[in-house]
Amino acid sequence: MERVQLFATCLGDLALPDAVADAEALLDAGGFSVDFPRAQVCCGQPAFNSGHRAAARRVASTFTRAFSHDAPVICPSGSCATMVARYLPELVGCEPFDVWELSAFLDARGVPVPRHNEGRRIAYHDSCHMLRELRISDPPRRLLERSGAELVPLPRPDLCCGFGGTFSVRQPEISLAMADDKLAGAGDVDALVTADPGCLMHLRGRSEHTDVGVPLVHLATALARGVGG
């Protein structure tokens, strides 16, 4: 059985443990032996994106201690996967890791997806780093379609949802306006699905706060259990 290493990410570990469990279940079902390195913490992205390189390096070095270069690292977050793939090696001075965003990995390995979303209308929100830095846009959509969902296109799928890490609290008015635009575009879908815990928390938080009532579901959950569950 091929071994993979699961990187929960800090947001996943703390705020979205169910989504991480769903990611693990998908990898299990795909026939992988899932290892969860206990020493993992965070990729350092919050500090890195705010310009605090020394702080980012200190936290990111936990990643290099926790994970090995011998097996793929799978991460249910496009932006953390971006951090590890694009910036972390230079930041801490290590060899690149074989890091994958979850859906890209499942798609590349042809992992079968249960048909939990038969008849469901789902909109998929591209997170910016996943779309523009990793260029992953088809795999999550393909997997959702294989799960039986009817994909409803969002207007202006290129527009950021307004999370942007600390941007969400540095520029709260603009951040919320961007979230409102994104949620309004989702209209009457059964769920708005995204592969990034940051976007998810922001959009879900806004959706609940304003009673627009669009359910936000992490991609791992949508695939493992369906958006209705």
Place this chain on the structure above:
Amino acid sequence: MSALARPPGGFREIARVKLANARVSGALDSSTARLLDGRLGAWDSLGDVEELRERAHVARMRVVDDLDGHVDRFRKAVEARGGVTFAAATAEDASAYIVDVCRRTGAKLAAKSKSMATEEIGLNEALEAAGVRAVETDLGEYILQLAGEHPVHIIAPAIEKTKEDVAELLSEVDGHAVPAELEALTRAARRQLRETFLAADVGITGANFGVSETGSIVLVTNEGNGRLVSSLPRVHIVLMGMERLVASLPDLSVMLRLLARSATGQRLTTYTTVITGPRRAGETDGPDELHVVILDNGRSKLAGGRYREMLACIRCGACLNVCPVYRRTGGAAYGPVYSGPMGAVLVPLLVGLDAAPDLPHASSLCGACTDACPVKIPLHELLLELRRDLVEGRVAPRRERLAFWLWSQAWSSAAFYRVSTRLARIGAPFAALVGPGRIWRSGRTLPKLGRRYRDRR
């Protein structure tokens, strides 16, 4: 430098006012979307746009990486064709030289075509102080001049104005009501501006490009005003940022294929004017004198450094049109001259991070700007570098630096992380009352922190 100074209040406060104005939001949203669609369509028509963007990047960096050499060649070529050049180290130097030319030639009226560089040096104010009336002849700039406002978009300066706004301003000049219809508005503006074209003593333009090899000045416009301003008055003064050079005419053709397509979605602008020297003996058109003012104002110090790629910018505005933040805030929040992602990078580089500490954070780092840039400037990565300089130059607030330091200590090992996140769970109700937690909660529900994933395994 004063013209680049940012208004008091900062990005967030100005943006907040704009966000509340639904009429401006509507105009901005539909106009940026139209320009964006135009660009995407025009890029599609190019076939291999990636290859062309790469060539454009190389062509621009060829100049940026030998800036002094190109400026030197360009000046010699301009002078060999009878033009006069002046290297202005600062905004004040540039304004003083231009005012001086106006004085010497007894000019009372200057007709201007659109130029962000003249906005950057505050030229209109300097001319006015010297008793020279400067009239903007680009329609958008003319509208803003009538309104007493600054451009909010580098290509479409009056992008936030509706046709009703424009009708009101033009009616005031005419002394009777001009209907808010495009044809009537255009006719009124044309009539009003024609007087300026014919009466102006001096024409002042920017330069979209200068060609080092030939000493040519290249102007692209859609209204033809650039051509009138540069050929009717007896003196033509060009203000050009020192980095706006291309090495040769073949390099110029690469840039021209991308500029209009990226700016407005056109294959070419209606008028592309290449000016090489003043009127020569036997020619019927053109000015007696041609002055080219080459503006540094903080540019040369960027060459050779981490931000050198910003000097490749061709001011097409594609990054503004694609930016989700600009789309919602408009241009004013960035300051009176440059806006959007290019402004968020360039303004702090020109005025210093101390004077614009909020601009590097006026972005969600979504990267749409980088993808839209025809000359492949990694705009969002430059913003990231600026944020780093904010911290390492200790411009970032002390409490922010302290917070990230504490956080990084608390998360420097899994053992510390387990303890600190357990404490954070206990402290969460309090954390939601102060600082970032309170701001988050003011418009969003907070995520519930349950059992950590690692504790379930």
